[in-house]
Amino acid sequence: MYQTGNIYLITGIAVTGGMLFGFDIASLSAILPTQEYRCYFNQGGGSMATNDCQGPDASVQGGISASMPGGSFLGAIASGFLSDMFGRKTSVQYGCAIWIVGSIITAASQNIGMLVAGRFINGLSIGIASAQVPVYVSELAPPSKRGRVVGAQQWAITWGILIIWLAKQDRWEDTHNVLALVHAKGDRNAPFVHMELQEIRDMVEFERRNQDVSYFELFKPKMINRTHIGVFTQIWSQLTGMNVMMYYISYVFAMAGLTGNVGLYSSSIQYVINVFMTIPALIWIDRWGRRLPLLIGCTFMGIWMYANAGIMATYGRPAPPGGLNGVPEESWQISGAPSRAVIACTYLFVASYAPTMGPVSWIYPPELFPLRVRGKAVALCTCANWIFNFALSYFVPPAFVNIQWKVYIVFGVFLTAMTIHIFFMFPETAGKTLEEVEDMFLSDVKAWNTKVQYASVRRAEMGDVGDVEKRLSVGHHETSPEAKTEPTATTEAKV
Incomplete structure:
Protein backbone atom coordinates (compact mmCIF):
# COMPACT_ATOMS: atom_id res chain seq x y z
CA MET A 1 0.00 0.00 0.00
CA TYR A 2 1.27 3.46 -0.92
CA GLN A 3 2.59 5.49 2.00
CA THR A 4 3.59 9.14 2.14
CA GLY A 5 5.91 10.87 4.57
CA ASN A 6 4.86 14.37 3.51
CA ILE A 7 3.43 15.73 6.74
CA TYR A 8 1.69 18.62 5.03
CA LEU A 9 -0.15 16.31 2.65
CA ILE A 10 -1.25 14.18 5.59
CA THR A 11 -2.24 17.33 7.48
CA GLY A 12 -4.42 18.41 4.58
CA ILE A 13 -6.29 15.11 4.76
CA ALA A 14 -6.59 15.10 8.55
CA VAL A 15 -8.01 18.65 8.72
CA THR A 16 -11.51 17.31 8.05
CA GLY A 17 -11.97 16.32 11.69
CA GLY A 18 -10.98 19.76 12.93
CA MET A 19 -13.57 21.39 10.68
CA LEU A 20 -16.57 19.94 12.54
CA PHE A 21 -16.81 22.66 15.18
CA GLY A 22 -16.22 25.43 12.66
CA PHE A 23 -18.88 23.95 10.42
CA ASP A 24 -21.36 24.00 13.29
CA ILE A 25 -20.63 27.65 14.11
CA ALA A 26 -20.85 28.82 10.51
CA SER A 27 -24.00 26.87 9.68
CA LEU A 28 -25.90 27.94 12.80
CA SER A 29 -24.86 31.57 12.39
CA ALA A 30 -26.00 31.52 8.78
CA ILE A 31 -29.48 30.11 9.44
CA LEU A 32 -30.40 32.10 12.57
CA PRO A 33 -31.49 35.25 10.68
CA THR A 34 -33.42 33.42 7.94
CA GLN A 35 -37.22 33.53 7.90
CA GLU A 36 -37.31 29.83 7.00
CA TYR A 37 -35.62 28.94 10.29
CA ARG A 38 -37.61 31.43 12.36
CA CYS A 39 -40.92 30.28 10.95
CA TYR A 40 -40.23 26.55 11.09
CA PHE A 41 -39.27 26.74 14.77
CA ASN A 42 -41.47 29.72 15.56
CA GLN A 43 -42.62 30.27 19.15
CA GLY A 44 -43.71 33.87 18.81
CA GLY A 45 -45.93 35.88 16.52
CA GLY A 46 -45.79 36.50 12.80
CA SER A 47 -45.90 34.19 9.84
CA MET A 48 -44.05 33.32 6.66
CA ALA A 49 -46.72 35.14 4.66
CA THR A 50 -45.99 38.43 6.38
CA ASN A 51 -42.25 37.70 6.65
CA ASP A 52 -42.12 38.56 10.35
CA CYS A 53 -41.67 35.27 12.22
CA GLN A 54 -39.95 35.78 15.57
CA GLY A 55 -38.49 32.28 15.83
CA PRO A 56 -37.65 30.56 19.12
CA ASP A 57 -37.73 32.52 22.37
CA ALA A 58 -34.37 33.95 23.47
CA SER A 59 -33.87 31.35 26.20
CA VAL A 60 -34.91 28.52 23.86
CA GLN A 61 -32.53 29.76 21.18
CA GLY A 62 -29.79 29.78 23.79
CA GLY A 63 -30.65 26.16 24.58
CA ILE A 64 -30.56 25.19 20.89
CA SER A 65 -27.12 26.76 20.50
CA ALA A 66 -25.88 25.36 23.82
CA SER A 67 -26.96 21.79 23.06
CA MET A 68 -23.90 21.22 20.90
CA PRO A 69 -21.29 22.34 23.49
CA GLY A 70 -23.30 20.46 26.13
CA GLY A 71 -22.80 17.27 24.17
CA SER A 72 -19.17 18.22 23.57
CA PHE A 73 -18.61 18.47 27.32
CA LEU A 74 -19.74 14.86 27.81
CA GLY A 75 -17.83 13.74 24.72
CA ALA A 76 -14.63 15.28 26.05
CA ILE A 77 -15.07 13.52 29.41
CA ALA A 78 -15.66 10.21 27.69
CA SER A 79 -12.71 10.69 25.35
CA GLY A 80 -10.20 10.25 28.19
CA PHE A 81 -11.54 6.77 28.94
CA LEU A 82 -12.00 5.89 25.25
CA SER A 83 -8.43 6.90 24.49
CA ASP A 84 -7.03 4.79 27.30
CA MET A 85 -9.18 1.79 26.34
CA PHE A 86 -9.04 1.85 22.56
CA GLY A 87 -6.28 4.26 21.57
CA ARG A 88 -6.41 7.69 19.93
CA LYS A 89 -7.23 6.48 16.43
CA THR A 90 -10.22 4.35 17.41
CA SER A 91 -11.56 7.15 19.62
CA VAL A 92 -11.50 9.57 16.71
CA GLN A 93 -13.19 6.97 14.49
CA TYR A 94 -15.99 6.61 17.05
CA GLY A 95 -16.35 10.38 17.01
CA CYS A 96 -16.73 10.38 13.22
CA ALA A 97 -19.45 7.73 13.37
CA ILE A 98 -21.33 9.71 16.03
CA TRP A 99 -21.15 12.84 13.86
CA ILE A 100 -22.91 11.04 11.01
CA VAL A 101 -25.76 9.98 13.30
CA GLY A 102 -26.16 13.47 14.75
CA SER A 103 -26.11 15.11 11.33
CA ILE A 104 -28.88 12.84 10.06
CA ILE A 105 -31.09 13.70 13.03
CA THR A 106 -30.35 17.43 12.72
CA ALA A 107 -31.09 17.50 9.01
CA ALA A 108 -34.37 15.62 9.55
CA SER A 109 -35.52 17.76 12.50
CA GLN A 110 -39.28 18.26 12.68
CA ASN A 111 -39.32 20.24 15.91
CA ILE A 112 -37.06 21.97 18.42
CA GLY A 113 -36.62 18.83 20.54
CA MET A 114 -35.34 16.85 17.57
CA LEU A 115 -33.02 19.71 16.58
CA VAL A 116 -31.57 19.86 20.10
CA ALA A 117 -31.09 16.08 20.15
CA GLY A 118 -29.25 16.09 16.82
CA ARG A 119 -26.98 18.95 17.87
CA PHE A 120 -26.29 17.26 21.22
CA ILE A 121 -25.19 14.07 19.44
CA ASN A 122 -23.01 16.11 17.09
CA GLY A 123 -21.51 17.68 20.20
CA LEU A 124 -20.48 14.27 21.52
CA SER A 125 -18.49 13.79 18.32
CA ILE A 126 -16.86 17.22 18.50
CA GLY A 127 -15.96 16.71 22.17
CA ILE A 128 -14.13 13.47 21.41
CA ALA A 129 -12.28 14.91 18.42
CA SER A 130 -11.38 18.22 20.07
CA ALA A 131 -9.90 16.45 23.10
CA GLN A 132 -7.90 13.74 21.34
CA VAL A 133 -6.70 15.31 18.08
CA PRO A 134 -4.43 17.82 19.89
CA VAL A 135 -2.98 14.95 21.94
CA TYR A 136 -2.18 13.03 18.75
CA VAL A 137 -0.49 16.01 17.23
CA SER A 138 1.60 16.95 20.24
CA GLU A 139 2.81 13.36 20.59
CA LEU A 140 3.89 13.10 16.98
CA ALA A 141 5.25 16.54 16.15
CA PRO A 142 8.89 17.54 16.77
CA PRO A 143 9.23 20.36 19.31
CA SER A 144 10.10 23.00 16.69
CA LYS A 145 6.86 22.28 14.77
CA ARG A 146 4.57 21.25 17.61
CA GLY A 147 2.79 24.59 17.78
CA ARG A 148 2.32 24.80 14.03
CA VAL A 149 0.61 21.47 13.68
CA VAL A 150 -1.33 21.41 16.95
CA GLY A 151 -2.58 24.90 16.22
CA ALA A 152 -4.11 23.62 13.03
CA GLN A 153 -5.43 20.52 14.80
CA GLN A 154 -4.37 18.87 11.60
CA TRP A 155 -1.76 16.18 11.72
CA ALA A 156 -0.98 12.68 10.57
CA ILE A 157 -2.95 10.82 13.22
CA THR A 158 -2.51 7.55 11.36
CA TRP A 159 1.29 7.84 11.35
CA GLY A 160 1.50 8.42 15.08
CA VAL A 213 -3.80 6.54 35.85
CA SER A 214 -6.91 8.27 37.20
CA TYR A 215 -8.16 11.85 36.99
CA PHE A 216 -7.14 12.25 40.65
CA GLU A 217 -3.51 12.26 39.50
CA LEU A 218 -4.15 15.70 37.99
CA PHE A 219 -4.92 17.22 41.38
CA LYS A 220 -1.85 16.06 43.27
CA PRO A 221 0.49 18.79 44.56
CA LYS A 222 3.07 18.52 41.75
CA MET A 223 0.42 18.45 39.03
CA ILE A 224 -2.36 20.77 40.14
CA ASN A 225 -0.66 23.97 38.94
CA ARG A 226 -0.39 22.53 35.44
CA THR A 227 -4.01 21.38 35.61
CA HIS A 228 -5.08 24.88 36.62
CA ILE A 229 -3.17 26.44 33.73
CA GLY A 230 -4.45 23.98 31.15
CA VAL A 231 -8.05 24.27 32.31
CA PHE A 232 -7.94 28.06 32.37
CA THR A 233 -6.39 28.18 28.92
CA GLN A 234 -9.57 26.61 27.60
CA ILE A 235 -11.88 28.59 29.88
CA TRP A 236 -10.31 31.87 28.79
CA SER A 237 -10.59 30.92 25.13
CA GLN A 238 -14.37 30.85 25.61
CA LEU A 239 -14.55 33.96 27.80
CA THR A 240 -12.93 36.02 25.05
CA GLY A 241 -16.40 35.90 23.52
CA MET A 242 -15.14 34.73 20.14
CA ASN A 243 -17.28 31.66 19.65
CA VAL A 244 -20.51 33.17 20.92
CA MET A 245 -19.94 36.23 18.80
CA MET A 246 -19.47 33.96 15.82
CA TYR A 247 -22.71 32.14 16.67
CA TYR A 248 -24.69 35.35 17.11
CA ILE A 249 -22.95 37.71 14.70
CA SER A 250 -26.25 38.06 12.83
CA TYR A 251 -27.72 39.84 15.87
CA VAL A 252 -24.76 42.23 16.09
CA PHE A 253 -24.80 43.14 12.42
CA ALA A 254 -28.59 43.54 12.41
CA MET A 255 -28.23 46.02 15.28
CA ALA A 256 -25.64 47.82 13.13
CA GLY A 257 -28.19 48.12 10.35
CA LEU A 258 -27.16 45.20 8.13
CA THR A 259 -29.93 42.89 7.01
CA GLY A 260 -30.63 40.30 4.34
CA ASN A 261 -27.81 39.40 1.96
CA VAL A 262 -25.72 42.36 3.11
CA GLY A 263 -25.70 40.97 6.65
CA LEU A 264 -24.89 37.48 5.36
CA TYR A 265 -21.99 38.71 3.25
CA SER A 266 -20.66 40.80 6.14
CA SER A 267 -20.73 37.71 8.37
CA SER A 268 -18.88 35.76 5.70
CA ILE A 269 -16.12 38.37 5.67
CA GLN A 270 -15.59 37.65 9.36
CA TYR A 271 -15.09 33.95 8.61
CA VAL A 272 -12.60 34.76 5.84
CA ILE A 273 -10.63 36.99 8.21
CA ASN A 274 -10.60 34.18 10.76
CA VAL A 275 -9.18 31.71 8.22
CA PHE A 276 -6.49 33.94 6.76
CA MET A 277 -5.36 35.48 10.03
CA THR A 278 -4.73 31.99 11.44
CA ILE A 279 -2.12 31.29 8.75
CA PRO A 280 0.68 33.44 10.28
CA ALA A 281 0.34 31.50 13.54
CA LEU A 282 0.65 28.18 11.74
CA ILE A 283 3.89 29.39 10.17
CA TRP A 284 5.54 31.27 13.04
CA ILE A 285 3.86 30.25 16.29
CA ASP A 286 6.83 28.12 17.39
CA ARG A 287 9.14 31.12 17.02
CA TRP A 288 6.69 33.53 18.67
CA GLY A 289 6.06 31.21 21.59
CA ARG A 290 2.87 30.90 23.61
CA ARG A 291 2.94 33.74 26.15
CA LEU A 292 3.51 36.64 23.76
CA PRO A 293 0.65 35.79 21.36
CA LEU A 294 -1.71 35.23 24.30
CA LEU A 295 -0.80 38.53 25.95
CA ILE A 296 -0.96 40.56 22.73
CA GLY A 297 -4.16 38.87 21.57
CA CYS A 298 -6.02 39.34 24.85
CA THR A 299 -4.95 42.97 25.13
CA PHE A 300 -6.18 43.88 21.65
CA MET A 301 -9.37 41.84 21.94
CA GLY A 302 -10.15 43.73 25.13
CA ILE A 303 -9.59 47.03 23.33
CA TRP A 304 -12.06 46.13 20.57
CA MET A 305 -14.68 44.92 23.06
CA TYR A 306 -14.48 48.13 25.09
CA ALA A 307 -14.52 50.17 21.88
CA ASN A 308 -17.71 48.50 20.69
CA ALA A 309 -19.33 49.04 24.07
CA GLY A 310 -18.38 52.72 24.05
CA ILE A 311 -19.55 53.31 20.47
CA MET A 312 -22.89 51.58 21.04
CA ALA A 313 -23.51 53.36 24.35
CA THR A 314 -22.62 56.77 22.93
CA TYR A 315 -24.20 56.69 19.48
CA GLY A 316 -26.82 53.94 19.73
CA ARG A 317 -30.33 53.79 21.13
CA PRO A 318 -32.75 51.09 22.25
CA ALA A 319 -34.61 49.23 19.54
CA PRO A 320 -38.42 49.39 19.38
CA PRO A 321 -40.30 47.02 21.72
CA GLY A 322 -39.89 43.45 20.55
CA GLY A 323 -36.54 44.17 18.91
CA LEU A 324 -35.52 45.02 15.37
CA ASN A 325 -37.26 42.91 12.72
CA GLY A 326 -39.37 41.39 15.47
CA VAL A 327 -36.32 39.67 17.01
CA PRO A 328 -35.97 40.44 20.76
CA GLU A 329 -32.20 39.74 20.73
CA GLU A 330 -31.74 42.65 18.30
CA SER A 331 -32.40 45.04 21.16
CA TRP A 332 -30.19 47.98 20.20
CA GLN A 333 -29.70 49.99 17.04
CA ILE A 334 -26.95 52.17 15.66
CA SER A 335 -26.50 53.70 12.23
CA GLY A 336 -24.21 55.78 10.04
CA ALA A 337 -20.48 56.02 10.67
CA PRO A 338 -20.73 54.61 14.23
CA SER A 339 -22.34 51.42 12.89
CA ARG A 340 -19.45 50.99 10.47
CA ALA A 341 -17.06 51.47 13.39
CA VAL A 342 -18.83 48.64 15.27
CA ILE A 343 -18.43 46.37 12.25
CA ALA A 344 -14.76 47.34 11.92
CA CYS A 345 -14.08 46.65 15.61
CA THR A 346 -15.79 43.27 15.23
CA TYR A 347 -13.52 42.40 12.33
CA LEU A 348 -10.46 43.60 14.26
CA PHE A 349 -11.51 41.47 17.21
CA VAL A 350 -11.57 38.38 14.99
CA ALA A 351 -8.23 39.35 13.44
CA SER A 352 -6.75 39.61 16.96
CA TYR A 353 -8.13 36.24 18.08
CA ALA A 354 -7.23 34.16 15.02
CA PRO A 355 -3.40 34.18 15.28
CA THR A 356 -3.27 34.23 19.09
CA MET A 357 -5.77 32.66 21.49
CA GLY A 358 -7.37 30.60 18.73
CA PRO A 359 -4.46 28.25 17.97
CA VAL A 360 -2.60 28.63 21.27
CA SER A 361 -5.58 27.44 23.32
CA TRP A 362 -5.22 24.04 21.60
CA ILE A 363 -1.41 24.02 21.41
CA TYR A 364 -0.74 24.82 25.04
CA PRO A 365 -2.55 22.16 27.16
CA PRO A 366 -0.90 19.04 25.61
CA GLU A 367 2.53 20.61 26.16
CA LEU A 368 1.96 21.02 29.88
CA PHE A 369 1.53 17.40 30.91
CA PRO A 370 3.74 14.28 31.07
CA LEU A 371 2.84 11.22 29.06
CA ARG A 372 1.20 9.19 31.81
CA VAL A 373 -1.61 11.71 32.34
CA ARG A 374 -1.79 13.56 29.04
CA GLY A 375 -4.84 11.85 27.57
CA LYS A 376 -7.00 12.48 30.63
CA ALA A 377 -5.48 15.90 31.29
CA VAL A 378 -6.29 17.26 27.85
CA ALA A 379 -9.75 15.69 28.06
CA LEU A 380 -10.34 17.57 31.33
CA CYS A 381 -9.10 20.86 29.82
CA THR A 382 -11.35 20.37 26.82
CA CYS A 383 -14.29 19.71 29.15
CA ALA A 384 -13.70 23.16 30.64
CA ASN A 385 -13.85 24.62 27.14
CA TRP A 386 -17.15 23.00 26.32
CA ILE A 387 -18.92 23.64 29.61
CA PHE A 388 -18.14 27.35 29.29
CA ASN A 389 -19.13 27.27 25.63
CA PHE A 390 -22.42 25.74 26.76
CA ALA A 391 -22.98 28.40 29.44
CA LEU A 392 -22.11 31.31 27.17
CA SER A 393 -24.15 30.02 24.24
CA TYR A 394 -27.13 29.91 26.56
CA PHE A 395 -26.32 33.26 28.17
CA VAL A 396 -25.81 35.53 25.15
CA PRO A 397 -29.31 35.67 23.57
CA PRO A 398 -31.03 36.64 26.86
CA ALA A 399 -28.11 38.97 27.60
CA PHE A 400 -28.65 40.88 24.35
CA VAL A 401 -32.32 41.21 25.34
CA ASN A 402 -31.70 42.37 28.90
CA ILE A 403 -28.37 44.22 29.05
CA GLN A 404 -27.95 45.10 25.36
CA TRP A 405 -24.58 46.74 24.57
CA LYS A 406 -23.27 45.95 28.06
CA VAL A 407 -22.57 42.40 26.83
CA TYR A 408 -19.39 43.86 25.35
CA ILE A 409 -18.37 45.23 28.75
CA VAL A 410 -18.74 41.76 30.29
CA PHE A 411 -16.34 40.22 27.79
CA GLY A 412 -13.98 43.18 28.03
CA VAL A 413 -13.66 42.59 31.78
CA PHE A 414 -12.98 38.90 31.16
CA LEU A 415 -10.23 39.82 28.67
CA THR A 416 -8.62 42.20 31.15
CA ALA A 417 -8.61 39.51 33.84
CA MET A 418 -7.14 36.87 31.54
CA THR A 419 -4.33 39.17 30.41
CA ILE A 420 -3.25 39.65 34.03
CA HIS A 421 -3.62 35.94 34.81
CA ILE A 422 -1.59 34.87 31.77
CA PHE A 423 1.24 37.29 32.55
CA PHE A 424 1.72 36.05 36.10
CA MET A 425 0.87 32.34 35.80
CA PHE A 426 1.44 30.97 32.27
CA PRO A 427 5.06 29.91 31.56
CA GLU A 428 6.57 29.59 28.09
CA THR A 429 6.64 26.06 26.65
CA ALA A 430 7.60 26.77 23.02
CA GLY A 431 10.82 25.22 21.76
CA LYS A 432 11.18 23.01 24.81
CA THR A 433 11.11 19.26 24.94
CA LEU A 434 8.44 18.01 27.26
CA GLU A 435 11.14 16.95 29.71
CA GLU A 436 12.31 20.55 29.88
CA VAL A 437 8.72 21.58 30.51
CA GLU A 438 8.61 19.06 33.36
CA ASP A 439 11.80 20.50 34.88
CA MET A 440 10.45 24.03 34.50
CA PHE A 441 7.33 23.25 36.53
CA LEU A 442 9.37 21.56 39.25
CA SER A 443 11.62 24.62 39.57
CA ASP A 444 10.93 28.02 41.10
CA VAL A 445 11.23 29.98 37.84
CA LYS A 446 8.60 32.68 37.45
CA ALA A 447 6.31 32.53 34.44
CA TRP A 448 7.40 35.95 33.16
CA ASN A 449 11.06 34.86 33.20
CA THR A 450 10.56 31.86 30.88
CA LYS A 451 11.70 32.16 27.27
CA VAL A 452 11.21 30.48 23.90
CA GLU A 486 9.26 9.30 33.23
Missing part, protein backbone atom coordinates in the same frame (compact mmCIF):
# COMPACT_ATOMS: atom_id res chain seq x y z
CA ILE A 161 -0.78 5.54 15.89
CA LEU A 162 0.94 3.26 13.40
CA ILE A 163 4.30 3.92 15.03
CA ILE A 164 3.02 3.15 18.55
CA TRP A 165 1.09 0.07 17.54
CA LEU A 166 4.11 -1.27 15.74
CA ALA A 167 6.37 -0.51 18.69
CA LYS A 168 4.04 -2.08 21.24
CA GLN A 169 4.15 -5.28 19.21
CA ASP A 170 7.97 -5.11 19.18
CA ARG A 171 7.98 -4.59 15.41
CA TRP A 172 11.00 -2.35 15.65
CA GLU A 173 12.13 -2.67 12.03
CA ASP A 174 8.75 -1.42 10.83
CA THR A 175 8.82 1.35 13.42
CA HIS A 176 12.27 2.37 12.20
CA ASN A 177 11.06 2.47 8.59
CA VAL A 178 8.07 4.66 9.41
CA LEU A 179 10.19 7.13 11.37
CA ALA A 180 12.67 7.34 8.51
CA LEU A 181 9.87 7.97 6.02
CA VAL A 182 8.23 10.69 8.09
CA HIS A 183 11.31 12.52 9.35
CA ALA A 184 14.20 11.81 7.00
CA LYS A 185 12.79 11.00 3.54
CA GLY A 186 13.55 7.32 4.05
CA ASP A 187 17.08 7.70 5.50
CA ARG A 188 17.25 5.08 8.25
CA ASN A 189 20.66 6.33 9.36
CA ALA A 190 19.67 9.93 10.09
CA PRO A 191 20.74 10.88 13.65
CA PHE A 192 17.34 12.33 14.49
CA VAL A 193 15.64 9.09 13.42
CA HIS A 194 17.91 7.10 15.78
CA MET A 195 17.12 9.51 18.59
CA GLU A 196 13.41 9.17 17.98
CA LEU A 197 13.61 5.38 17.83
CA GLN A 198 15.43 5.20 21.15
CA GLU A 199 12.97 7.53 22.79
CA ILE A 200 10.02 5.50 21.53
CA ARG A 201 11.61 2.41 23.07
CA ASP A 202 11.87 4.30 26.35
CA MET A 203 8.27 5.46 26.12
CA VAL A 204 6.88 2.00 25.38
CA GLU A 205 8.82 0.57 28.31
CA PHE A 206 7.45 3.32 30.53
CA GLU A 207 3.86 2.72 29.40
CA ARG A 208 4.16 -0.97 30.20
CA ARG A 209 5.23 -0.08 33.75
CA ASN A 210 2.48 2.53 34.28
CA GLN A 211 -0.87 1.29 33.08
CA ASP A 212 -3.43 2.79 35.46
CA GLN A 453 13.92 27.87 23.19
CA TYR A 454 13.43 27.29 19.48
CA ALA A 455 17.02 27.15 18.22
CA SER A 456 18.28 24.25 20.34
CA VAL A 457 15.55 21.76 19.47
CA ARG A 458 15.73 22.79 15.83
CA ARG A 459 19.46 21.94 15.76
CA ALA A 460 18.72 18.46 17.06
CA GLU A 461 16.05 17.90 14.42
CA MET A 462 18.37 19.09 11.68
CA GLY A 463 20.98 16.54 12.68
CA ASP A 464 23.32 18.22 15.14
CA VAL A 465 25.11 15.02 16.12
CA GLY A 466 26.42 16.40 19.40
CA ASP A 467 23.00 17.48 20.54
CA VAL A 468 21.43 14.23 19.37
CA GLU A 469 23.99 12.18 21.30
CA LYS A 470 23.37 14.30 24.36
CA ARG A 471 19.63 13.69 24.15
CA LEU A 472 20.16 9.99 23.50
CA SER A 473 22.32 9.72 26.61
CA VAL A 474 19.57 11.41 28.60
CA GLY A 475 17.09 8.91 27.19
CA HIS A 476 19.21 5.94 28.28
CA HIS A 477 19.68 7.50 31.68
CA GLU A 478 15.97 8.01 32.14
CA THR A 479 15.26 4.30 31.80
CA SER A 480 17.83 3.13 34.32
CA PRO A 481 16.54 1.77 37.64
CA GLU A 482 17.89 4.74 39.55
CA ALA A 483 16.42 7.31 37.16
CA LYS A 484 13.11 9.08 37.12
CA THR A 485 9.94 7.18 36.32
CA PRO A 487 10.61 8.70 29.74
CA THR A 488 12.35 11.57 28.00
CA ALA A 489 10.00 14.35 27.10
CA THR A 490 10.94 14.43 23.46
CA THR A 491 9.62 10.89 23.35
CA GLU A 492 6.34 12.17 24.68
CA ALA A 493 6.24 14.86 22.04
CA LYS A 494 6.81 12.39 19.27
CA VAL A 495 4.71 9.35 19.92
